[in-house]
Amino acid sequence: MKSVDGRQWANREDLIEHSGYSRDTLRKLWSARKANGHPADREFDGVMHWDVQVWDAWFVRYRQRPRDLSRVDRSGDPDEQLAPAGQARVLGVDPSRITQYGKNPPPEWPDPVRVEELPTRTREYRTRAQLWAWVDNPISGFGTTGGRPSGPDPKIRAANEKAPDMRVRLAAEALAAEPGRKAGEVAEALAARHGQSVDTWKRLVTRARKLDQP
Structure with missing residues (x-):
């Protein structure tokens, strides 16, 4: 933390420790600042900082937004592994929402x-317990109205699906830079550099490799 004129200012690392949330989550909150009202930053020595008192007050309001979780199905075996269609039924959303979550979590x-690796895509399985814990976490934004946290804007969904995934380009560049490196090692390096899970980057590395195949 940095103290300036009696106020505490936190950089990204400080906020991770202060809030208990991951770098990727805080990055998503910052990226959506126009929609969610995230406080502005101030640079010290070229590093972004946020007024801790202001950030805390905003975060309390953000977590307390009214949410509607009435469509969530709380029945069934908590440990059952569900394919995307089953995940959609638990959340009470269209299956396309789960597909979009895979592209923009x-x-x-x-x-x-x-x-599960399929010929043209991958299929991700999650448990009911995971989904229930996620919707119950206010930071997920699930069940809110008027904003993107509960899902992609339907007006831009088609455009997003047609647009190239820049993460695949990053994966392709990493493979080209070190062609002899194992896919798992490349994925770990990309996850450390850009955020998101190693499993996510493994799938992106696989997609990048397929682009180079005739």
Whole structure:
């Protein structure tokens, strides 16, 4: 923490320790600042900082937004591993929402417990317990109205699906830079550099490799 004129200012690392949330979650909150009202930053020595008192007050309001979780299905075996269609039924959303979450995960979206490799895509499995814990976490934004945290804007969904995934380009560049490196090692390096899980980057590395195949 940095003290300036009697006020505490936190950089990103400080906020991770202060809030208990991951770098990726805090990055998503900052990226959506126009929609969620995230406090502005101030640079000290070229590093972004946030007024801790202001950030805390905003975060309390953010977590206390009214949410509607009435469509969530709380029945069934908590440890059952569900494919995307089953995940959608538990959350009470259209299956396309789960597909979009795979491309642009919302804050704290759980990593899959199992990934099935299909000829043209991957299928991620999550448990009911994971999904219930996620929706019950206010930071997920699930069930809010008027904002993107509960899912992608339907008006731009088609455009997003057609747009190239820049993460695949990053994976392709990493593979080209070190062609002899194992896919898992490349994925670990990309996860450390850009955030998101190693499993997510493994799938992106696989997609990047397929682009180079005739």
